[in-house]
Amino acid sequence: MTQSAPRPRPKIDDVAAEAGVSRGTVSRVLNGGHWVSPSALAAVNAAIKKTGYRVNPHARNLATNRANSVAFLLTETQERLFEDPNFAVLMRGAADALAVHDIPLVLIMAGTDDEQRRATDFLTAGHVDGVLLISSHGSRKGIIADIISAGVPAIACGAPLGFEKKMGYVAADDYEGARDVLRYLRDGGRQRIATIAGPADTSGGTRRLEAYRDDQGADIDEELIAQGDYSRDSGAKAMRELLGRTKNIDAVFAANDLMALGAMDVLREAGLTIPGDVAVVGFDDISTSQEAAPPLTTVRQPFDRISEEMVRLLLDVISGKRPAAVTIPTELVIRESA
Structure with missing residues (x-):
């Protein structure tokens, strides 16, 4: 008993013959459908379905000089990746937004000097079409400068300090979000408002502290300012x-929810009530904020929209458009801690 030979893989010519169009028309449909009439587009799509034709990604990448993937570049340690839930939310949102375009997302960690060196080599070697830069630090300018000098399309989450004119970004309105908090606390009768600032080499850390200083004015008490690194x-x-x-x-x-939760731990240890003795407000609205005791008042960053906008802007840059910057409003979420 002999086995029949396997059916050959359908080719573009097979699709063209089935649809009754030219090979070039099929190619244009496969590359976005530009300059194709509605009737031809429908015929080609029907022929693709009937013949079972599938795009050979390797051949397409060679033809278009594209890697057909995007990097999610996190310039933080692996410990921070698992501690801060915001990174997972951003990554999931970016992956979902890219999936619509059938583009995989590649996670690259660059929290140490060695990781940054390896990441730079990988990104500038053409292994990805673009970069979503997450948690950019002004003290880690080397990798950002290398990405820009190599011409790799990139969009940052938050303004990339020192490179705001050279790299597009999507940011929450950190300044106005912080001012909303401070107005709310003052309207509630709070007078001695302290702040736990975020890292001074991040746009969020600098803008939220700037809002605090502007709120305090000329009578600011530097003893009311403490520094954190966004960890609990x-x-x-x-x-x-x-x-x-x-x-x-x-x-x-506190400039983020994790630091606010850490502050609440210490206040309880000191025998102080929240919000009776001390009101506490964070920034981000991570899921655990609702489960805190008491639930945390905070500023909600729309991370789902931020990731969607980052992908949109990155795909624009990859297609040849100039980088753009988008600032998204935040929302004060009032709960029992303040």
Whole structure:
């Protein structure tokens, strides 16, 4: 008993013959459908379905000089990836937005010098079509400069400090979000408002602290400012510093939710009630904020929209358009902590 020979893989010529159009028309349909009449487009799509034709991604990538993938570049340590849920939300949103275009997302960690070197080599070697830069730090300018000098299309999450004119970005309105918090606390009668600032080499850290300083005005008390690195432990450490060096704090604005949760841990240890003695407000609206005791008042960043806008702007840059910047409004979410 002999087995029949396997059926040969359908080719573009087979689709063209089935649809009754030229090979070039089929190629234009496969590359976006530009300059193709509606009737020809319908005929080609029907022929593709009937013949079972599938695009050979390797051949298409060679023909278009495209890698057909996008990098999700996280310039943080692996520990931060798992500690901060915002990164997972952004990555999932970006992956979903790219899936519509049948483009895979590749995660690349670059939290150490060695990781940044390897990431730079990979990105500038043409292995991806573009980069979504997450958590850019001004102190890590090398990898950003290399991406720009190599001409790799890239969009940052938050303004890339020092490169705002050279790289497009999508950012939440950090300044106005922070001012909303401070107005809310003052309207609620809070007078001694302290802040736990984020990293000074990030756009979020600088803009939220700038809003705090503008709110305090000329009478600002530097003893009410402590520094954190966006981790929960740093928020706890900063809160201990604040309690140790100044009195009568009645509110704390932390530059992100994880630091706010760390501050709440320390306030409870010190026997202070929240919000009775000290009101606490964060920034981000991570899922655990609702589960805190008491639930955390915070500023919601629309991470789903941020990731969608980042993908949209990146695909524009990949197609040859100039980089753009988008700022998205935030929302104050009032819960029991303030």
